[in-house]
Amino acid sequence: SHLAVFVSGGGSNFKSIHAACQRGQIKGEVALVVSNVPTCGGVLYAQDHDIPTLIYPASKKKSVEGMTADELLSALKHQFEVDFILLAGYLRLIPPEIVRAYNCRILNIHPALLPAFGGKGFYGMRVHEAVVASGARFSGPTVHFVDEEFDRGPILAQRAVPVYPSDTPGDVQARVLRQEHIVYPECVAALCDGRVSWRDDGVPILWDGGK
Numbered sequence: 082s083h084l085a086v087f088v089s090g091g092g093s094n095f096k097s098i099h100a101a102c103q104r105g106q107i108k109g110e111v112a113l114v115v116s117n118v119p120t121c122g123g124v125l126y127a128q129d130h131d132i133p134t135l136i137y138p139a140s141k142k143k144s145v146e147g148m149t150a151d152e153l154l155s156a157l158k159h160q161f162e163v164d165f166i167l168l169a170g171y172l173r174l175i176p177p178e179i180v181r182a183y184n185c186r187i188l189n190i191h192p193a194l195l196p197a198f199g200g201k202g203f204y205g206m207r208v209h210e211a212v213v214a215s216g217a218r219f220s221g222p223t224v225h226f227v228d229e230e231f232d233r234g235p236i237l238a239q240r241a242v243p244v245y246p247s248d249t250p251g252d253v254q255a256r257v258l259r260q261e262h263i264v265y266p267e268c269v270a271a272l273c274d275g276r277v278s279w280r281d282d283g284v285p286i287l288w289d290g291g292k
């Protein structure tokens with residue numbers, strides 16, 4: 082399968098997905114990286130590995146004309162023949178025309194157990210600060226399909242990690258991130274293998290291959 086990975090930051094999840102493609106865990110390749118931040122770690126890593134990059138949307142500060150959502154969609158479909166879109170720390174909403182065109186083919190990873198601690202404003206360290214402040218005993222990554230709202234599409238997989246009373250938000254972030262790098266490649270592998278099915282009420286079910 083052809084994968085497009087959308088990033089805004091360091092891109093450690095992108096790197097874990099790329100590595101899983103390289104070792105054959107994911108039967109697919111990262112055909113394209115899309116970012117709103119031209120100099121972020123994810124973009125630089127892509128450039129180092131000869132993976133094409135597109136900037137979307139263009140920064141508002143520069144008066145540079147960016148590509149339109151339709152142009153991006155056309156590039157995804159026709160130029161790069163993208164089968165699945167993977168959001169990996171992409172801090173913008175995906176344009177609705179892309180969500181429609183790639184219905185049930187866009188995944189996101191969120192660093193908390195949705196539907197708690199998600200939605201607009203819950204990103205980066207703020208998520209882990211809110212988890213610690215709440216006194217919750219568990220956190221962990223959620224991989225979910227993307228709809229037109231932040232962090233609200235159907236949940237595909239979660240991993241639970243403990244939260245200890247002495248934890249700082251940074252401790253929780255590190256513990257969750259380690260699980261992100263395991264669960265996201267597993268989910269992408271399942272998607273590429275056709276091991277994701279749907280319950281009648283729209284809940285996706287991941288078959289682990291009988292492990």
Ligand code: GRF
Pocket residue numbers: 088089090091092093094095169170171190191192205222258261
């Ligand atoms: C991760 O915590 C992910 O769950 C969230 O954004 C962060 C991205 O980190 N959506 P990285 O850029 O993949 O290192």
